[in-house]
Amino acid sequence: MSKAIEVKNLQVSFPTPNGYSAVVRGIDLTIKPGERIAIVGESGSGKTMLGLSMLGIQPSSAKVTGEVIIGDVDMVSANDATARKLRGNYISMVFQEPLTSLNPVRTISSQLSESVRRHNKMSKAEAEDRVLEILTSVGIPAPKERMKSYPHQLSGGLRQRVMIALALINKPALVVADEPTTALDATIQAQILDLLRSGMGDAALMLITHDLAVAADVCNRIVVMYAGNIVEQGPVAEILGNPRHPYTRGLLNAIPKFDKARPPLMPIPGSPPTITEVVSGCRFASRCSYADSQCTASEPKFVDNLACFHPVVGVSQ
Amino acid sequence: MSNDNKILSAVDLSVSFKVSNALLRAVDSVNFYVNAGETVAIVGESGSGKTTLALSLIRSTPPTSGQIFFEGEEVTKLSEKNLKPFRKNVQMVFQDPYSSLDPRMNVGQVIGEPLKAHFKMSKSERNERAAELLVSVGLNGDFIDRRASQFSGGQRQRIAIARALALDPKVVIADEPVSALDVSTQAQIVNLLQKIQEDRNISYVLVSHDLRLVYHLATRVVVMYLGRVVEEGNCDDVVANPQHPYTAALLSAVPALDEATRRDRIVLNGAPPSPIARPTGCSFHPRCPIARPECATNTPELQSLPNGRKVACFFPGELQAHVSFTSSK
Numbered sequence: 001m002s003k004a005i006e007v008k009n010l011q012v013s014f015p016t017p018n019g020y021s022a023v024v025r026g027i028d029l030t031i032k033p034g035e036r037i038a039i040v041g042e043s044g045s046g047k048t049m050l051g052l053s054m055l056g057i058q059p060s061s062a063k064v065t066g067e068v069i070i071g072d073v074d075m076v077s078a079n080d081a082t083a084r085k086l087r088g089n090y091i092s093m094v095f096q097e098p099l100t101s102l103n104p105v106r107t108i109s110s111q112l113s114e115s116v117r118r119h120n121k122m123s124k125a126e127a128e129d130r131v132l133e134i135l136t137s138v139g140i141p142a143p144k145e146r147m148k149s150y151p152h153q154l155s156g157g158l159r160q161r162v163m164i165a166l167a168l169i170n171k172p173a174l175v176v177a178d179e180p181t182t183a184l185d186a187t188i189q190a191q192i193l194d195l196l197r198s199g200m201g202d203a204a205l206m207l208i209t210h211d212l213a214v215a216a217d218v219c220n221r222i223v224v225m226y227a228g229n230i231v232e233q234g235p236v237a238e239i240l241g242n243p244r245h246p247y248t249r250g251l252l253n254a255i256p257k258f259d260k261a262r263p264p265l266m267p268i269p270g271s272p273p274t275i276t277e278v279v280s281g282c283r284f285a286s287r288c289s290y291a292d293s294q295c296t297a298s299e300p301k302f303v304d305n306l307a308c309f310h311p312v313v314g315v316s317q
Numbered sequence: 318m319s320n321d322n323k324i325l326s327a328v329d330l331s332v333s334f335k336v337s338n339a340l341l342r343a344v345d346s347v348n349f350y351v352n353a354g355e356t357v358a359i360v361g362e363s364g365s366g367k368t369t370l371a372l373s374l375i376r377s378t379p380p381t382s383g384q385i386f387f388e389g390e391e392v393t394k395l396s397e398k399n400l401k402p403f404r405k406n407v408q409m410v411f412q413d414p415y416s417s418l419d420p421r422m423n424v425g426q427v428i429g430e431p432l433k434a435h436f437k438m439s440k441s442e443r444n445e446r447a448a449e450l451l452v453s454v455g456l457n458g459d460f461i462d463r464r465a466s467q468f469s470g471g472q473r474q475r476i477a478i479a480r481a482l483a484l485d486p487k488v489v490i491a492d493e494p495v496s497a498l499d500v501s502t503q504a505q506i507v508n509l510l511q512k513i514q515e516d517r518n519i520s521y522v523l524v525s526h527d528l529r530l531v532y533h534l535a536t537r538v539v540v541m542y543l544g545r546v547v548e549e550g551n552c553d554d555v556v557a558n559p560q561h562p563y564t565a566a567l568l569s570a571v572p573a574l575d576e577a578t579r580r581d582r583i584v585l586n587g588a589p590p591s592p593i594a595r596p597t598g599c600s601f602h603p604r605c606p607i608a609r610p611e612c613a614t615n616t617p618e619l620q621s622l623p624n625g626r627k628v629a630c631f632f633p634g635e636l637q638a639h640v641s642f643t644s645s646k
Contacts, residue, residue, distance in 0.1 A: 042499040042500060042501060043499050141587075155588040156588070157588050158588075185362035185363050185526070185588070185589070186362060186526055186528075186567055186570045186571070187362060187566055187567065187570050187584075187585045187588075187589075187604075188362075188588055189570060189572070190569070190570035190582060190584050190585075191584055191585070193572065194582070194584055197579075210499065210500060211500075211572060212500075212574070213571070213572035213573060213574055214572045216572070216573070216574050217572040217573055217579060240574055250501065251500055251501065253504075254500050254501050254503065254504035255500060255504075255529065256504075256507065256527075256529040256530050256532065256533035256534075257529060257533075257643045258529060258532055258556060258640055258641065258642045258643065259533075259642065259643045259644060259645055260553065260642070260644065261644065261645050262533055263645040264508060264511075265504035265507050265508055265533070266504065267501055267502070267503075267504035267505040267508060268501035268504075271469055271471070271502070
C-alpha cells in the first residue's frame with residue numbers, strides 16, 4: 001500500500017465529573033509510506049492515547065471523534081469487523097512490555113502463525129515458513145528453535161524482537177511502537193533501535209517516546225506533543241538544531257549532555273495541566289518564560305509546523 | 318587522594334544468593350569507596366550487581382564475605398543496636414517514589430519517622446523539622462499534613478529526599494533516583510541533588526544506567542558487569558577514553574542526538590548471561606567484539622592504570638566509542 005495514513009482532527013476524550021475532557025485535542029497528522037516519525041512528549045501529553053486510538057484500541061470509556069484514514073477506510077467510524085481486518089494488515093502496534101503483550105501459554109510459532117492465518121488464506125506449513133522468515137528478518141538467532149519457545153523462555157530483548165516480528169508479519173503500512181525500548185537494558189536498547197531504524201521493511205514507523213534522543217536515533221521526523229496538542233514538528237535536524245517552541249527547547253535543555261563544563265540543567269518549572277484543569281489560551285503558558293497576555297487570552301493555532309505566538313529564535317547549543 | 322578521605326568503603330565484598338541448587342554471585346570480590354563530598358556512580362545493566370552492591374553498602378543485604386568501613390571503622394558485623402550511628406549517616410533514596418513512601422502516613426510522619434527512631438523528639442518538634450526539610454527540598458512546609466499519594470512523582474521524590482536528609486547523613490545512596498520521572502522533572506531533581514551536595518558536603522553513591530546523567534553528576538564512575546568491576550576511573554577520563562570494551566559499548570549505546578554516533582555504534586550481540594552461569598575466563602568474552610581465544614580461558618584481573626584508573630581486560634583501550642561531546646560557552 002503506497003498511500004499516506006492521514007489523521008484528521010482526531011480527538012480523544014474521557015468522562016470526568018464535569019463532562020468529557022479531551023486528552024487528544026484535535027490532532028492532524030500525515031504519515032507517508034515508509035516514513036519514520038516520532039511522537040515525543042511527557043506523561044499526560046496524550047501520545048499513547050493518540051497511538052491507541054489510531055488502532056481503535058483505546059479504553060472503552062474513551063470517546064473518539066475525527067478521522068484516521070488508512071487506505072480508503074476511516075478507522076474511527078469503521079465497524080468492528082473492518083477495524084479488525086485493518087489491524088495487523090495495515091496498522092499494528094508494539095507495546096513497551098513484551099512479556100505482558102504475548103500469550104504466556106502459547107509458543108512463539110503458534111502466536112505468530114495465528115496472526116498470519118487470520119489475515120491470509122494459508123496452510124499451516126506456509127504460515128510457519130512465513131514465521132521463520134520474519135523471525136530471521138528481525139534478527140532472532142536460531143529462529144527455528146526459538147519458534148518452539150514460550151515467551152518466558154526468551155530474554156527481554158528477544159521478546160521485543162518477537163513483538164516486532166508479530167507487528168510486521170502481515171506487512172502493515174504502519175507500525176505504532178509505544179516506548180518499545182524503555183524496559184530494556186542499554187546495550188539491548190541499542191540493538192532494538194537499530195532494528196527499528198533499518199529493519200522494518202516497507203512499513204512506516206510511528207515511535208512514541210518520552211526521549212528526544214531515542215526519537216532522533218531512529219526517526220526522520222519528530223512531532224512534539226504537549227497536553228493533548230501537537231506544538232511543533234519537523235525534520236530531526238531542525239527540531240534538535242533549531243527548536244522554535246519553548247517547550248521543545250525546554251525539553252532539550254533539561255537533558256544532561258556529555259559537556260565537560262557541566263552547565264546546570266534547565267528544568268521546565270511546574271507541571272502539565274491535569275485532565276480536569278480548565279486552561280485558557282496556550283496550554284504551556286503557565287510554564288513558559290516567553291508567555292505574555294496574548295498567550296493566556298487565546299490558544300495559538302498550529303501554523304507552519306508550530307503552535308506558538310512567540311517562537312524562539314537562534315540555534316540551540 | 319589519601320586513604321583517610323574515604324568515608325564509605327567496601328573491601329573484597331561478595332554477596333551471593335542460593336538459587337535452587339546454584340549459587341548466584343551477585344557481587345563478586347568488589348572493592349569500592351566514596352570520598353567525603355564526592356559523587357561516585359555505579360553503572361551496569363540488569364544483573365550487573367549494582368543495586369545489590371548499593372544495598373549491601375547500607376547493610377541492608379548482608380555480604381557473604383568482605384568488609385564494609387564507615388569513617389575508618391568496620392561496620393560489617395556490627396549488631397543493629399551498634400549500627401545506629403552508621404544508619405544515621407548513610408541514607409538511601411530509591412527509584413520509585415510511588416512505592417517507597419508509605420501511603421498510610423502523612424508527609425510529616427514519613428519524614429519524621431527516622432527522627433523518631435534516632436532522637437527523642439516530640440511530635441511537634443518532628444513536624445517542625447519535617448517542615449524545614451520540605452522547604453529545603455523546594456516544597457511547601459504546610460505539606461506535612463498531606464499524604465504522599467496527593468503528590469506528583471517529582472514531588473514524591475523530593476519528599477523521599479527530605480526523608481533521607483532528616484538525620485543529616487554524610488552519605489546518600491541514590492538508586493536510579495530520576496529514572497521514574499519525566500524529563501522536565503528529572504532536571505529539577507538533579508539540580509536539587511547538586512544543591513544539597515554543595516550545601517551539606519554530602520557524598521553520593523549514584524546507581525544509574527544513564528551515562529549522560531552519570532557524566533553530569535559524578536566525579537568517578539565504577540562499571541560493573543556480572544557482579545564484577547570491569548573498569549573504574551574519573552568520569553572525564555572514562556567517557557573520553559574507555560579502557561574496557563564493555564564501557565565503550567555502553568557509551569556507544571547511549572541514544573544519540575547526532576549522526577556520527579549512530580553510524581559508528583558498537584552493537585553488542587545477545588544479552589548479558591545469567592549470573593548463575595557465568596562464562597569462563599572473562600565474563601564478557603561471549604559478547605566482546607575484540608575477544609581472543611585466551612579471553613575464554615583466562616580471567617583478567619582488575620589492574621591499576623595511572624590517574625586512579627582500573628580495568629579488567631587483556632586488551633585495554635583497544636575498542637573506542639564515538640561519543641558526541643557538546644561544549645557550552
